[in-house]
Every structure is written in C-alpha cells, then in structure tokens.
Amino acid sequence: MRRKITYPAIVFLLLFSLMTDTASASTQKNRSRKKEAQAPYTLNMTTSDLLLGDSFILTVNGTTEESVTFKSSSSDVVSVEPEDDSISCKCTGETVGNATITVKIKEKGFLFFNSTATTLTCKVTVSPKASSIQFNRRQRRMAPNTKRKVRVTLRPSITTEVPVFSSSDPKIARVNAAQKIVAKAPGIAVITATIQNGNTATCRVIVSDRSKRSD
Incomplete structure (x- = not known):
C-alpha cells in the first residue's frame, strides 16, 4: 500500500532541496572567491615613465588558462597592442600625458556559475625626449x-x-x-x-x- 505524501511533507522536501542548492552555490562561490584571493596575479610593472615614441612590454604573471584583456584609459596617450602570447601587450607613448592601463584576468566559471575576474592597473606617464x-x-x-x-x-x-x-x-x-x-x-x-x-x-x-x- 502506498503511503500518501501530505502537503506539509511536500513543502518540507521543497525547502530542503532549496536549502541544499543554496548551500552548494554558496560553497562554490566561496571557493571561487578564495581562489581569486589566492591567485598570484601580478604585473611586471605597476608604474612607468615612458618617453614619447618609446614602448615597453606589460606582462601578467601567474596566469595559466585565464582570459586576459588590456585597455588604455587614453589610447591617444598610450596605445596598447596585445602580444601573441596573450598575456602581454606592447604599450607605446603616442602623446605627452598620463594614462592607466587596465588589465582584466577572467577565470572560467564552474558549470552554471559565473566566471570571476581580477583587475590590475599600470599607471603610465609619457614625457618628451630630452633635446x-x-x-x-x-x-x-x-x-x-x-x-x-x-x-x-x-x-x-x-x-x-x-x-x-x-x-x-x-x-x-x-x-x-x-x-x-x-x-x-x-x-x-x-x-x-x-x-x-x-x-x-x-x-x-x-x-x-x-x-x-x-x-
């Protein structure tokens, strides 16, 4: 003889399932945050005095399979050109001024969870060459x-x-x-x-x- 599932039992099962999913999502999110905090991402430089027309290579250290993007706050002052290794970019002084290079390192998410991102910056001052x-x-x-x-x-x-x-x-x-x-x-x-x-x-x-x- 089948036992009839009462309404309170159904509510309990739904609440239990919801709590389990929430706990699992929270655990995964905490793991992602912990991984992000422990990720040894660094730049080979965080500031640079660049002469007009000169260039330097900005590189991210500590990456494996993450996605890395570079963006200049003012491409008229400092232009960025990604290198073939995908973790570096060539920064060139175009005009005298200041610009900040923003580097985003994005980690792939797990299953249905969103990916996590780390942001690093490098401040660049472009000055004229001595005459x-x-x-x-x-x-x-x-x-x-x-x-x-x-x-x-x-x-x-x-x-x-x-x-x-x-x-x-x-x-x-x-x-x-x-x-x-x-x-x-x-x-x-x-x-x-x-x-x-x-x-x-x-x-x-x-x-x-x-x-x-x-x-």
Whole structure:
C-alpha cells in the first residue's frame, strides 16, 4: 500500500532541496572567491615613465588558462597592442600625458556559475625626449674614495629621460648605477653624459690626494 505524501511533507522536501542548492552555490562561490584571493596575479610593472615614441612590454604573471584583456584609459596617450602570447601587450607613448592601463584576468566559471575576474592597473606617464643636456658644474674636485651626486639639467624640464654616462678613465672616476660620481684614484677623468638624440655634456673630475674636501 502506498503511503500518501501530505502537503506539509511536500513543502518540507521543497525547502530542503532549496536549502541544499543554496548551500552548494554558496560553497562554490566561496571557493571561487578564495581562489581569486589566492591567485598570484601580478604585473611586471605597476608604474612607468615612458618617453614619447618609446614602448615597453606589460606582462601578467601567474596566469595559466585565464582570459586576459588590456585597455588604455587614453589610447591617444598610450596605445596598447596585445602580444601573441596573450598575456602581454606592447604599450607605446603616442602623446605627452598620463594614462592607466587596465588589465582584466577572467577565470572560467564552474558549470552554471559565473566566471570571476581580477583587475590590475599600470599607471603610465609619457614625457618628451630630452633635446639638450648640461652639467651643473663643468669641473669638480674630489678626494679618492668619495662620492657626489651627478647634477645635470635636461630640456625640456618635464622629460623623464635618463642620460647615459661614461668615463674617459673609470679607474680614476666613474658614474655608478645610483647616478653618483665615484672618485677612485688620483688623476683626471672626463665624465660624458649622452641623451638619445646624440647631444652630450661633459664634466672634468679632478681626483687628488691633497684635496681635503670635494667641490
């Protein structure tokens, strides 16, 4: 003999089914959020000083099979061109100004659940290339084993170009990575600063044991 299912029993079964589905969806959503929080997505740079006409490659680290898209807040200032590897883009300075590159990493959803997305940004400042350069001092006296900050003036003043420094005799004086003149041994060396358009400036460095102080 079949047992008749009462109305309260039907309501209970429906409520139980609904609670089970809700709990399952909540668990899946929490797993997705946890995965998103733990996802080691990073950019190879988050800020960049870019010279007009120059480019750099912006790359997402930590992706596997995710979908990655790149967008510039102002393509007139910085244009973006996706690379073949689908996780990088070429950013080019088109005009002087500021732009933000927005990177979206989208993970595929599970079954009927929506995909999750992570957003990263890189702020870019585009400045003109330097047209001229000069040292603030054309000659400097230094004692051996001392350091002094290199001081040059670039025009236009808003340029972020970094000159390339060289020395006629690095054993006497040279410029290090921190842009400081390093006096090594007694003698005379000429430090040359070169910008991209080929213009140069020079500073004569005299290193002397008899020097009690540096100029």
